[in-house]
Amino acid sequence: MxxxxxxxxxxxxxxxxxxxxxxxxxxxxxxxxxxxxxxxxxxxxxxxxxxxxxxxxxxxxxxxxxxxxxxxxxxxxxxxxxxxxxxxxxxxxxxxxxxxxxxxxxxxxxxxxxxxxxxxxxxGVMTVGQGMYQQWEEVPWPDKPMKERVPLLIWGGSSATGALGVQFGKLSGFEVITTCGKHNFDYVKSLGADAVFDSRSPTVGADIRAYTNDKLYYAWDCIGEHGSPDAIAAALASSKPEGQKLRHGTIMFRPGTKVHRDDATFTWSIAYTTHGEVVDTMGLKVPAKPEDYAFAVKWTEMVERLYVEGRFRxxxxxxxxxxxxxxxxxxxxxxxxxxxxxxxxxxxxxx
The missing domain is CATH 3.90.180.10 (Medium-chain alcohol dehydrogenases, catalytic domain)
Structure with a gap:
């Protein structure tokens, strides 16, 4: 073979x-x-x-x-x-x-x-499922959207995983805000993004906080470098109401990365765990997590339906x-x- x-x-x-x-x-x-x-x-x-x-x-x-x-x-x-x-x-x-x-x-x-x-x-779909739904258990799935929109930041919306995150977030009822280079603005808007910011702008974090009236509680980083952790820390709400979760997720966490927001719940997605068996790669031994596999089985059943229905691309x-x-x-x-x-x-x- x-x-x-x-x-x-x-x-x-x-x-x-x-x-x-x-x-x-x-x-x-x-x-x-x-x-x-x-x-x-x-x-x-x-x-x-x-x-x-x-x-x-x-x-x-x-x-x-x-x-x-x-x-x-x-x-x-x-x-x-x-x-x-x-x-x-x-x-x-x-x-x-x-x-x-x-x-x-x-x-x-x-x-x-x-x-x-x-x-x-x-x-991509496995990573979106794990990072935005399994780890953020309060977020409604795309086939059962929320009734009242709240903002969600997808950092790197023109990346392969970010593009899916934009679409699934929109299906879940979020007001989707994303970042990318200016040459990709039209592309991410075609995916459903409500607002787009230049990821290279030195004031992007503050600009997003102002746009959301200091009420951004969910941010998912699909880049994980080039200053994105700091920018997200600046974009997230400066405080949160009692009972409200403050979420900062990433798919590319690097050892030594500083998140700078102790009040935010930080999560790192590693889609290898969705296979439900031990994976040994790149010097990283990922343990078997049956609960991640069980989630992935249900998630893929829903994704299959959405793909058939043409709900995302x-x-x-x-x-x-x-x-x-x-x-x-x-x-x-x-x-x-x-x-x-x-x-x-x-x-x-x-x-």
Missing amino acids: KAVKILSPGRALVVTDAIPPKPSPTDLLIKVIAVALNPTDWKHIEFGIPATVGCDFAGVVEEVGSAVTRPFKKGDRIWSAVAGSNKLRPDNGAFSEYLVVKSGLVMKIPEGASFEDAATGGV MHRVEVREGGLEGVLGGLKDMKDGNVSGVKLMYRIADP
């Missing part, structure tokens, strides 16, 4: 003799059709983890495990994400001809949607040629900072 394998720190190649992963009774065996690239993929390679790379994918069901209870059958078109570059499951990653995935995390592709479109969303993509060999070039371009505002997409096979 062909797969992108990490051979040493900073070096990955397409091999032709990879061992196909074996599904458990609760897994689906998937023929991979299209894959999308995430920044985490090239970072995995830098660590030299001897494993198959890749997380986001779309494909076709080849085999259904004997204990799978959801209505999947051979030939179904599906999308999801796996924990690629996992030292404990080195044979399983998205950048390969076949993979296995927990059936509870799999969503069907609706008629009219392409493999390329669906493949972009797996990591995936991030912008740049489809490139070259299959698995092309993936290597895309990873280098991402590492070198030559990709912005799109997710790179590669077709691996035909259905």
